[in-house]
Amino acid sequence: MWWHNLGITPLEGLWVVLSAFGIYAAFFVLIRLAGQRALASWSTMDKAIVIAFGSVLGRVVLGYTPTLAAGVIALATMFALFRLEALLRRTRRGAYLSSTPILLMAGDQVVASGLRAARIVEDEVYFKLRQAGIRNFSEVGLVILEPTGDVSVLRRGELIDPVLLSRITDKGSIPAHLLLPG
Template sequence: MWHNLGITPLEALWVVLGAVGIYAAFYLLVRAFGLRALATWSTLDKAVVIALGSLLGRVVLGYTPTLSAGIIGLATLFAMLRLERWCRAKDIRFLSSRPILLMAGSEILPEGLRRARVVEDELYFKLRQAGICNLSEVAAAVLETTGDVTVLRRGQRIDPLLVRRVPNRERIPADLMLPD
């Protein structure tokens, strides 16, 4: 039967181990280089991602890829995604990122920029994209767990529920927040 599938049980185990290993390595590299590594891609970044996909596919499937190995590798990667989602739902912190406060009111927070690995010019770009013409229009800017930057504008007070998981949220001026 295994001969008809084109893969032996040992080869299938190697596919699973390769998929888990490459997933773990990818996760650690994203953590090391920061969420911004995945947020906004240039044309070169997209080309690199295509090349990485090819490389990762060869690592997961081994030297003689078969349909069976492809299905096992794909199923393993989806299982890893499900495991990550489950860990996030259970609030297991070693897998889930936390948002990072980049601006509190019109004040840019250098420690937030450093932690997020965002330079001021990138922040200014995100502010312009949000239609901000003056820093005084900003209530808060947050690097989200997806790597995107959310800009909250002044004008309406912020519901504390929206920033409950944002570290340093107390730095947002009280007059910009709804009372608890």
């Protein structure tokens, strides 16, 4: 048969699709359990671990004897799942797929509940403050862990439009004097 020339049978191709779906779903759940911190800035060790993960995931998806056809099927499946997830995120029901921004600091006060929810420590926040050029806590307006894993540092000075903070957790910790009236 022609598929033997490709190195994969239709049944093996189906297993590649199912494996790719299973790994994608498992990875999604594990990232959600690990929290947004898993997506934040990575150390050298984190990068090495990601490379190792990629190798393990590739072997699981492609099966015992990887072939070009299996690789193409797996890649197409992963891209299709990625696109499906992006489409679902745009729907009202897709909100559960997205993380919410987490408030880490409000003014010069660290928000302990935000640190716990983000699974990060104060030293990591201080690192991000230094990266943003903050020299003194009095310069800090808000520090937010974004759904992407990035940390936003908003400086004091200009009032912050509350619309920009609509999905942030623990909004009650934000001092009113930092916000535009409204």
